[in-house]
Amino acid sequence: MLKGQLHTHTTCSDGNLSPQEVADIYAGMGFDFLAFTDHDHLLKASYRETIASVRSKLLIFSGVELTVSSSKGYVHVSRIEGEREHLHIFNHPADCGLPLKETLRCIAEVAERFPLDAVEATSHGFSTPPFDSPEIGYPRVAADDSHDLSDCGRGWVEVNCAREKDAIILAIREGRFQNGHAGRTLAVSGNRGPLVQFV
Numbered sequence: 001m002l003k004g005q006l007h008t009h010t011t012c013s014d015g016n017l018s019p020q021e022v023a024d025i026y027a028g029m030g031f032d033f034l035a036f037t038d039h040d041h042l043l044k045a046s047y048r049e050t051i052a053s054v055r056s057k058l059l060i061f062s063g064v065e066l067t068v069s070s071s072k073g074y075v076h077v078s079r080i081e082g083e084r085e086h087l088h089i090f091n092h093p094a095d096c097g098l099p100l101k102e103t104l105r106c107i108a109e110v111a112e113r114f115p116l117d118a119v120e121a122t123s124h125g126f127s128t129p130p131f132d133s134p135e136i137g138y139p140r141v142a143a144d145d146s147h148d149l150s151d152c153g154r155g156w157v158e159v160n161c162a163r164e165k166d167a168i169i170l171a172i173r174e175g176r177f178q179n180g181h182a183g184r185t186l187a188v189s190g191n192r193g194p195l196v197q198f199v
Helices: 019-028 047-050 100-111 164-174
Strands: 001-004 033-039 059-070 073-081 086-090 118-120 155-159 177-181 186-188 197-198
Touching: 019 073, 033 177, 047 186, 059 100, 059 164, 073 100, 086 100, 086 164, 155 164
Parallel strands: 001 033, 033 059, 086 118
Antiparallel strands: 001 155, 059 073, 073 086, 155 177, 186 197
């Protein structure tokens, strides 16, 4: 079983830790693979070279968090690169501030432009049960969206496959994984009250 993190940010965009520091932290937490998904509009010119220079026992995926316009405003989609395969994940739907039915419409709209493979069932690493529904229609992954040390290790995926980038991507795309959580659950309100509250 391989434990992995699919959503991290570094000093290459708006994170507070260097890619090497992020890799060291996740390696120290017993992770097996890690995806760097810094924001497209904030990427430093040296991003790819910086990621390539990371030295770690982790299997490292390069990626980017795309800012995508929709009729509901902008949303985020991570594009994670394997050897031949790519994984597209609709990120933190709870942050859209929409009820589930409106969120489903937004996901469908984005899926017309990007080959979505999965949807996050977390917000900043915390579980968001309303968006971990079979109605989503895609495999639902847990991820940290980490920007700092305190964000690391809240949510992750575990896959039982070869320790190869494309094998991991295919397992996630096909729903052959399980989620893990170490943090609190978030309750999400789509109509009234606070968007997110701790429970």
